[in-house]
Amino acid sequence: MWCAGAITVFGSFLTFVALPLQLKELTGSTLAVGALGAVELVPLIVFGLYGGALADAMDRRRLILWTESALGVIAVVLLLNSLLPHPLVWPLYATAAVSSALTGLQRPALDAIVPRIVPHDQLAAAAALNALRWQIGAVAGPALAGGLLAYAGLTWAYAIDAATYGISVLLAVRLAPQPAAHEARKPSLRGIAEGARYAWSRKELLGTYAIDLTAMLFAFPLAVFPFLAEDLHAPWALGLMYAALPAGSLVVSLTSGWTSRVHRQGRAIALAAAGWGLAITAAGLLHDVWLVLLCLTLAGSCDMISGIFRSALWNQTIPDELRGRLAGIELLSYSAGPQLGQVRAGGMAALTGVRASVSAGGLLCFAGVALLALGLPKLMAYDSRTDEHARRMRDRRAAGSGRGDGDGAAPRDPDAAPAVA
Numbered sequence: 001m002w003c004a005g006a007i008t009v010f011g012s013f014l015t016f017v018a019l020p021l022q023l024k025e026l027t028g029s030t031l032a033v034g035a036l037g038a039v040e041l042v043p044l045i046v047f048g049l050y051g052g053a054l055a056d057a058m059d060r061r062r063l064i065l066w067t068e069s070a071l072g073v074i075a076v077v078l079l080l081n082s083l084l085p086h087p088l089v090w091p092l093y094a095t096a097a098v099s100s101a102l103t104g105l106q107r108p109a110l111d112a113i114v115p116r117i118v119p120h121d122q123l124a125a126a127a128a129l130n131a132l133r134w135q136i137g138a139v140a141g142p143a144l145a146g147g148l149l150a151y152a153g154l155t156w157a158y159a160i161d162a163a164t165y166g167i168s169v170l171l172a173v174r175l176a177p178q179p180a181a182h183e184a185r186k187p188s189l190r191g192i193a194e195g196a197r198y199a200w201s202r203k204e205l206l207g208t209y210a211i212d213l214t215a216m217l218f219a220f221p222l223a224v225f226p227f228l229a230e231d232l233h234a235p236w237a238l239g240l241m242y243a244a245l246p247a248g249s250l251v252v253s254l255t256s257g258w259t260s261r262v263h264r265q266g267r268a269i270a271l272a273a274a275g276w277g278l279a280i281t282a283a284g285l286l287h288d289v290w291l292v293l294l295c296l297t298l299a300g301s302c303d304m305i306s307g308i309f310r311s312a313l314w315n316q317t318i319p320d321e322l323r324g325r326l327a328g329i330e331l332l333s334y335s336a337g338p339q340l341g342q343v344r345a346g347g348m349a350a351l352t353g354v355r356a357s358v359s360a361g362g363l364l365c366f367a368g369v370a371l372l373a374l375g376l377p378k379l380m381a382y383d384s385r386t387d388e389h390a391r392r393m394r395d396r397r398a399a400g401s402g403r404g405d406g407d408g409a410a411p412r413d414p415d416a417a418p419a420v421a
Contacts, residue, residue: 004171006133008068011164013141015075017242018149018157019092022082024226026089030354034223034346037339039093040100044335047104052112052328053191056321060109060178067106068172072165074099079158103335108327113178115315115323121260127311128256131304135253138246146239195325202317202389205326207379208269208310209333211372215273215306216337219280219299219365221358223342224349231354234289244293248300249307256308265309266379270369272309275302277365284359307334313382317389319396 020033027033054063074095081091118126148156199205221228222242229238262268279299283292310330318326341361349357373380384390 001175002129002133004168005130006136007164008168009134009137010141011075011137011161013138013242014145014148014157015078015161017142017145017239018154019078019096020223021149021226021238022087022154023089023092026087026092030224030227030346030349032089032346033226034343034349036093036096037223037342037346039097041336041339041343043097043101044104044339045332047101048108048331048335049104049192049325049328051105052108052195052325052331054105055109055112055324055327056191057186057324060113060324061172061175062177063109064106065169065172067102068165069169070102071099071106072162072169074102075158075162075165079155079162082154082158100339104328104331107331107335108324109178111327111330112320112323115318116178116320118315123315124259124308124312125256127308127315128253128259131249131307132253135246135250135304139243139250142239142242142246144239145242146236149239150236192325192328195322195329198322199326199329203376203378204266204382204387205314205317207266207372207376208313209329210376211269211273211369211379212306212310212333213337214368214372215276215303215365216334216341217344217365218341218361218368219277220338220341221280221284221345221361222338223346224354224357227349227354228292228358229289232287232289232292237289237293240293241296244296245300245303248297248302249304250300251297252301252304252308259305259308259312262309263384264382265313265384266376266382268309269306269313270373270376270380272302272306273369274366274373275299276306277362277369279362280365281359281362284355284357284362310334313384316384317387317393319393 020036023033023036051063077091077095081087114126114130115123145157148160199209222245225241226238229235229241276299279295279302283295283299286292286295314326314330345357345361348360352360
């Protein structure tokens with residue numbers, strides 16, 4: 001799972017850099033690049049919620065396999081469009097929307113597998129390890145993309161992305177099933193509503209969603225990176241800008257042993273999100289490209305700290321029979337935010353300029369997180385040692401270990417490999 005996920009992420013980040021750059025070359029508009037987030041938003045919301053219900057009702061491995069194959073087809077479509085004498089703009093938006101829908105279907109199944117196969121007291125470490133896998137590709141992909149796009153062109157980026165999906169699908173075929181629990185019901189609006197009601201009843205969960213959504217909405221300026229690099233007279237640094245955020249995350253993951261000793265995870269989430277906003281603010285104000293890259297690296301570190309504690313809080317307290325549906329809601333918090341953030345960054349840059357868009361967004365993020373921290377006492381008071389939901393999950397895991405069937409889910413092969421990421 002870990003190696004296959006790293007391969008896929010590597011290729012995906014080549015396209016992540018190539019797609020907005022191609023739109024910039026075809027349109028020259030910050031608004032057109034920022035609109036990528038708008039076309040991705042609705043499919044992500046709809047299919048993210050439905051994907052969460054599917055993850056609780058069917059074999060998660062099968063769901064991941066089919067969506068991974070379809071994402072590979074999307075990469076091939078981008079490749080074919082780039083080979084045209086005059087590439088079209090509309091396929092870029094269409095493939096972005098379909099890819100967002102497929103991600104919404106797939107990601108809840110990926111997230112829901114982890115608490116089933118990892119011991120309760122190691123979930124924070126598992127979150128860091130999964131993030132490390134993502135960061136390796138997220139650092140290497142954009143760093144390579146900068147040179148690849150400059151010297152070989154967009155076609156090679158899309159071709160490599162398609163090839164990585166082919167490898168991950170071959171690995172997924174050989175993985176063991178991850179069946180739903182015996183009592184699982186077919187996906188339905190009622191089932192989705194049940195998950196939403198549970199999330200609403202848990203104010204500390206709502207707090208994690210709200211803080212992450214606020215941070216990404218106001219301080220996710222990736223859509224304007226091509227224009228920021230141009231403003232800094234450093235087009236060669238575009239790939240490094242995209243790589244700086246995951247590089248900071250990578251540093252945290254490699255040194256994340258301390259996170260298992262933090263039990264006030266709600267406070268840590270709020271502090272890290274505020275740090276993200278301040279670092280993005282500084283990146284928009286500075287004029288030296290290396291200082292900008294340093295600030296983006298610091299921002300990535302803060303984002304990783306927030307991500308580890310959000311994942312640990314979710315996985316330590318949410319029961320397995322609701323895990324897929326709650327993962328769908330979580331997907332909206334950490335994915336819809338960046339899509340909206342791209343729209344905000346691109347639109348504001350068109351009105352006020354690139355630098356003002358970046359720095360003002362960071363300040364709005366800091367202010368929003370501060371207000372949420374004041375208004376979310378349950379999140380600020382959360383302690384994994386004493387929280388009733390965390391205690392209940394620890395007891396269930398202990399009882400499940402005695403029976404040999406995990407969290408009370410369907411019995412499974414203890415030697416089975418988890419699904420591909």
